[in-house]
Amino acid sequence: MNKAAILVAGGKGTRMGAPISKQYLPIGGKPVLMHTLQIFYEVDPSIHLILVLPASDFSYWKELCQEYGFNIPHQLVEGGNSRFQSVRNGLDSITWAEGLVAIHDGVRPFVAKEVISNSFLEAEKSGSGIAVIALKDSIRKLGDDGKSCYQERQYFRLVQTPQTFLLSKIKKAFQVTEIQQFTDDATVYEHQGWQVSLIAGNPENIKITTPEDLQYGEFLLSQSKK
Ligand SMILES: Nc1ccn([C@@H]2O[C@H](COP(=O)(O)OP(=O)(O)OP(=O)(O)O)[C@@H](O)[C@H]2O)c(=O)n1
Numbered sequence: 001m002n003k004a005a006i007l008v009a010g011g012k013g014t015r016m017g018a019p020i021s022k023q024y025l026p027i028g029g030k031p032v033l034m035h036t037l038q039i040f041y042e043v044d045p046s047i048h049l050i051l052v053l054p055a056s057d058f059s060y061w062k063e064l065c066q067e068y069g070f071n072i073p074h075q076l077v078e079g080g081n082s083r084f085q086s087v088r089n090g091l092d093s094i095t096w097a098e099g100l101v102a103i104h105d106g107v108r109p110f111v112a113k114e115v116i117s118n119s120f121l122e123a124e125k126s127g128s129g130i131a132v133i134a135l136k137d138s139i140r141k142l143g144d145d146g147k148s149c150y151q152e153r154q155y156f157r158l159v160q161t162p163q164t165f166l167l168s169k170i171k172k173a174f175q176v177t178e179i180q181q182f183t184d185d186a187t188v189y190e191h192q193g194w195q196v197s198l199i200a201g202n203p204e205n206i207k208i209t210t211p212e213d214l215q216y217g218e219f220l221l222s223q224s225k226k
Pocket residue numbers: 008009010011012013014015016023052079080081082083086087105106107207208209
């Protein structure tokens with residue numbers, strides 16, 4: 001089956017507070033996005049890679065690719081005003097009648113290869129493969145009255161990407177009006193009344209969001225070189 005991966009990187013990275021958007025910041029000597037593209041390519045070079053960026057960053061990205069001698073083939077697609085819209089633009093760019101598509105945050109460069117492969121396998125089997133991890137800490141639910149109460153953590157999972165789907169179904173799911181609850185792609189799919197399938201993610205697969213995440217990322221890379 002045809003395989004594609006949409007790496008969304010159309011955001012501004014405001015929480016990072018850096019002079020350039022976080023997806024271009026160097027980590028382990030090269031921009032975050034180059035690590036993410038490389039890992040998908042290494043899993044399977046036949047995966048069609050789609051990189052969603054703000055249109056105003058296209059020329060900057062091309063300059064970075066030249067500077068770093070980065071030559072993994074990928075297609076650039078213009079981002080939207082929200083993650084939902086960036087994903088939809090990525091999906092609209094795929095013209096195949098059917099296939100599998102992994103949707104992944106460009107700023108999650110530490111996804112394990114096994115997680116990517118498993119998400120494609122599960123999506124082929126059941127229609128979707130969503131990477132999640134169990135909680136290590138206890139959790140409490142906050143009430144509007146200022147009180148809090150115990151929650152059974154075994155019933156909760158932290159949601160990561162990749163979130164991989166059968167192309168025809170996820171394309172149909174994204175033909176809806178965006179609502180606030182659509183913080184990830186599984187929620188958009190589920191909105192159609194379809195059940196998602198979960199797969200085990202990897203704990204290192206953090207979403208680089210704040211400066212501490214970059215430090216942790218440098219640490220992870222230094223460990224992997226040992
Ligand atoms: N309009 C948008 C907004 C977000 N994203 C992408 O969605 C992923 C997860 O979003 P987040 O970590 O919130 O990134 P930013 O929106 O860039 O960060 P911030 O909220 O701090 O500005 C990122 O890869 C981001 O680039 C996107 O493609 N298009």
